[in-house]
Amino acid sequence: xxxxxxxGHPRLSRRTGEVLVEALRAAGAPEGTLAxxxxxxxxxxxxxxxx
Numbered sequence: 001x002x003x004x005x006x007x008g009h010p011r012l013s014r015r016t017g018e019v020l021v022e023a024l025r026a027a028g029a030p031e032g033t034l035a036x037x038x039x040x041x042x043x044x045x046x047x048x049x050x051x
Contacts, residue, residue: 001033001034001035002034002035002036002037003020003036003037004036004037005017005037005038007038007040010038013036013038014036014038016036017034017035017036020034021033021034
């Protein structure tokens with residue numbers, strides 16, 4: 001699962017992600033089940049060949 005951090009609350013978003021990862025780990029979920037991403041861009045990065 002990927003969660004987009006709120007740009008107005010980066011520290012809260014990071015800590016919330018840490019709490020969720022700890023809970024998922026305790027529940028036996030595989031590592032990497034949750035990721036919190038930060039940034040303002042939308043979508044996948046463009047490659048130099050795609051423009």
